[in-house]
Amino acid sequence: MKLKFTKMHGAGNDFVVIDAIHQHIDFTPAQWQLLADRRFGVGADQMLVVEKPQADNVDFRYRIYNADGGEVEQCGNGARAFVKFVTDKGLTDKRQIRVQTMSGIIEPKLESDGRITVDMGAPILAPAEVPFDARNLAGQALGDDIAWPLEIHGKQVLMSVVSMGNPHAVQVVDDSEAAPVLTDGPAIEHHPRFPKRVNAGFMQVIDRHQIKLRVFERGAGETLACGTGACAAVVAGIRRGLLDSPVKVQTHGGELSIAWAGNNRPVLMTGPAVSVFEGEIEIGAAG
Numbered sequence: 001m002k003l004k005f006t007k008m009h010g011a012g013n014d015f016v017v018i019d020a021i022h023q024h025i026d027f028t029p030a031q032w033q034l035l036a037d038r039r040f041g042v043g044a045d046q047m048l049v050v051e052k053p054q055a056d057n058v059d060f061r062y063r064i065y066n067a068d069g070g071e072v073e074q075c076g077n078g079a080r081a082f083v084k085f086v087t088d089k090g091l092t093d094k095r096q097i098r099v100q101t102m103s104g105i106i107e108p109k110l111e112s113d114g115r116i117t118v119d120m121g122a123p124i125l126a127p128a129e130v131p132f133d134a135r136n137l138a139g140q141a142l143g144d145d146i147a148w149p150l151e152i153h154g155k156q157v158l159m160s161v162v163s164m165g166n167p168h169a170v171q172v173v174d175d176s177e178a179a180p181v182l183t184d185g186p187a188i189e190h191h192p193r194f195p196k197r198v199n200a201g202f203m204q205v206i207d208r209h210q211i212k213l214r215v216f217e218r219g220a221g222e223t224l225a226c227g228t229g230a231c232a233a234v235v236a237g238i239r240r241g242l243l244d245s246p247v248k249v250q251t252h253g254g255e256l257s258i259a260w261a262g263n264n265r266p267v268l269m270t271g272p273a274v275s276v277f278e279g280e281i282e283i284g285a286a287g
Ligand SMILES: N[C@H](CCC[C@H](N)C(=O)O)C(=O)O
Pocket: 013, 045, 046, 066, 072, 073, 074, 075, 076, 077, 078, 166, 167, 199, 217, 218, 219, 220, 223, 225, 226, 227, 228, 229
């Protein structure tokens, strides 16, 4: 089939965005992998699919596929690209929309300066709901947080575990540029205590309102930015008593701003979304 798409990014986290309201999409994981392939396909960290809502109180449904072809629960940078896409394409005249995702409803809003703020919902902090298997593990109380000691390549690493609908393991490092993202990232992503694998965040605290963050993403590898990863890192940093809301998150692809009032309040993420080009690609029965 000939597939129309828009190539977009949010702070360098790049996407193939597809209107599945006016196109029939039913790809296999191998076909999603091909679309994401930076040599044999279009190339992207994730594919974002825009669908008609399945409930009355939402405007759209939003499905997310990682570069490895797996469907996942949430994508923060993608949510900003989503609202820019449906606005630019005239699929809505609203500037704030309610979007149904696998992990619940999020509310992206187009700001007057072109940036986009997304209510990402409240963080999920119970280890079993991340999901993280904390059995027979002695957590270490750090402020209001519990950090879990995991053995990674022979060394013990203290991890905060947070879900933003998708699972995150966050560690504090002295220097994010020197952090072993590409060596420890895969070991954390596939650690047996994360039954659904996990996104691995490496956070350097600059001051109480600023961090540097690198994320080795589940199903995509290190990305230039990770929206849900920025939310999870700020939640962990605030709970550990290291940060105060709002927090500027410096990533390799740009800056995100994260605000959280604590407890069951929603995490608000603000940042850019850019359309790079429109395209068409012939997708055969890959694999
Ligand atoms: N790799 C993530 C999905 C994309 C998240 C990220 N791109 C974001 O901006 O939140 C996962 O498997 O949970």
